[in-house]
Amino acid sequence: MHNQEIAWALSEIADLMDIIGENSFKVRAFRQGALIVESIESPVTKLVARNQLSKIRGIGKGLCAEIESLVHYEKSQLLEKLRNEVPPGLLEILDLPNVGISSVRTFFKAGITTIEELEEMAKARKIRQLPGQGPKTELAILRGIEMIRRRSGKFPIGIAKSAAESFVHFLKNLPEVNRVELTGDLRRHEEMVQEIYILCTAEEESALLELLKKHPSATHILDEGAGYLRFRLTFGIPMHIEVTSEAEFIPRWVETTGTEAHWQALQDLRREQASHYNNPWQSYQTTEEAEENYYESLQLPWIAPELRDSGQEVEKAKQGKLPKLIKEQDIRGDLHIHTKWSDGVSSLEEMVMACQSRGYEYMAITDHSQSLHIARGLSEEQLLKQKKAIESLNKNSADFTVFSGVEMDILTDGRLDYPDEFIQEMDLVIASVHTSLRQERHKIHNRIEQALKNPHVDILAHPTGRLLGSRDPYDVDIDWLFDLAAKTGTVLEINASPERLDLSANLVKQAKERDILIAINTDAHDRARLGDIQYGINNARKAGLEKEDVLNCYSLKEVQKILNKPKSKRNSRS
Known part of the structure; x- marks a missing residue:
């Protein structure tokens, strides 16, 4: 045994x-x-x-x-x-x-x-x-x-990633396994994942695969053969384990990470150059360094996994036109956070300490507004009381700032949940649609238009209302929405919650083309969920965003300067 x-x-x-x-x-x-x-x-x-x-x-x-x-x-x-x-x-x-x-x-x-x-x-x-x-x-x-x-189809990245990381950790702890890396959909950070794909090397390939068949989570063997095993996990997602040789590990990692189009573009380039990949990658300290060397063998800079998609990125890499993608350390703060004041789990003070521990310069507390009773939305009186509590915290912190904000509901008839004279006193106002998501397009448009044209609404949260794998977006003309956001200077959100990832990477790319400023926020209701920011960053990277495209990559002074501008001038980066 x-x-x-x-x-x-x-x-x-x-x-x-x-x-x-x-x-x-x-x-x-x-x-x-x-x-x-x-x-x-x-x-x-x-x-x-x-x-x-x-x-x-x-x-x-x-x-x-x-x-x-x-x-x-x-x-x-x-x-x-x-x-x-x-x-x-x-x-x-x-x-x-x-x-x-x-x-x-x-x-x-x-x-x-x-x-x-x-x-x-x-x-x-x-x-x-x-x-x-x-x-x-x-x-x-x-x-x-x-x-x-x-038990079929595709699975939201948040669920797939958690299961994948657990399995990678398990494999790394097996003495017979030498090397383990995540590949496929998850390494490209696709929002919906067809299967978890793990690549590894092992001393005894067949013995490892036989052991994996007995794993408690392997409920059904889907396929097996020389060097691989596919089985279904308990909650339905397929797991693909491939065991390869040390010599072939890096080429296989590159091949299985990108789409078929990306790999084909690399092979076409190799034939064009009449080059060969015969570098002893084991001499490198990390697999990441070895992978960079693989691209260097093609006279290319390393191409981030998130960009390995259509094959066109290979030509851009040749021309030196790849974007300088946003990184996690570029994020200076989180501008959409909930607390116990509404439907959050953590207290105001706990959320502040958690953001400080992440090295942020600032954050925004944006609890729900009064009409969202299911989320214990705050009355004007409660919100003013919270604002005073935040002001007190700011007085005691010289190097960290908490914005007093609110996530304000856009009501079914287009009205906003608080009057203008009230919200103009807030540091940051987020507007969002939470109710009547199946309204006809003209009604949805009316609601969004009233919010985006309001001079005090800074950000439109989760702009399409989707939930990955379980709820389609509401009926909105995306071109119309982006044109309106660009015209009014309203920031659009990448909601980093892995249940949402709204805006999607494809839509973020379109927003960038219109020079619309993006905010990457967690919508965290619990301090443990502040780490979800990474999902939003990955979405932004897939869209080719650089740090100047993202509001919360700017310093505190720069963010304050942007928010103090008239909205119509905010999409100007100067």
């Missing part, structure tokens, strides 16, 4: 114990035991045969007995007992994307034991009443259930 198989069994025991509320020390012991077994270089079977297992620090008497049972009989009585105690439906719930053990334990305590019961509670908006849960949890649950039932 492979060490990893033993670790999987111990992890399952810990999970099942955790669900039923077993003693936390026992749960922790089995979780720690799984990590210890994964880290042991020698086969555990040999340690058991030599009676040396109990000598390893962290392996107590009870844990040792379970491991020995797994080695001798390839089963555990404790594991079988726990499997019988935990309702099977709870394990199906655990398979839902972004649903963890603590949530499943909470659902179990509330009497929820099946996906159907969970779905009913989520639709009735009762999940948010449970400890540690909220409206975002309900939305994630309903979308996850829909995905499980579909």
